Amino acid sequence: KQEVTQIPAALSVPEGENLVLNCSFTDSAIYNLQWFRQDPGKGLTSLLLIQSSQREQTSGRLNASLDKSSGRSTLYIAASQPGDSATYLCAVSQGGSEKLVFGKGTKLTVNP
């Protein structure tokens, strides 16, 4: 059974810092990995999707990497801003299925 773990559970940083969020998964036979952002009481916004054959994806100040063999992914946020404050969720899908298995998320607070 696939399990997704995110570390740390919470992170507080001053504005302007670069930071890294971690995600690990137990079964490396994934189809893709996604990073989402969730604001309090809201739905999910997809940030980046990495196919299993890819090593990384970039969008603006965000960069996500994937090391499938070791079961790890990182989300790098450059020059953090208060507007980046949210919970970041990592999810993986298995081959042949669209089902997503989510981690519990990392709650990020960027202080002005």
Place this chain on the structure above:
Amino acid sequence: GAVVSQHPSRVICKSGTSVKIECRSLDFQATTMFWYRQFPKQSLMLMATSNEGSKATYEQGVEKDKFLINHASLTLSTLTVTSAHPEDSSFYICSASTTRRDRLSYEQYFGPGTRLTVT
């Protein structure tokens, strides 16, 4: 593009009553929709997979007679929580699946969620 809506956004109901939540894909057709539940400080847990025109597939531990799912069209799926109890209070989120631009894979787009409180 790829917008998914949910209605209502919040609902409070009395124990024993039923509540219906709608999930719509506004600008695309979704052959598959998913229903998730999220408890405070917990992750999203998949409840069921809904395919248009067929019965939903429920995850282990989810009561299909309690959580009725109907996927009548390519743009609408509904989740009905029957005989709701306080322990059903949660945040319910749906997603709709469509093929990505490369047509080689699928991507899920999520609704804004529905906060259900059962008193």
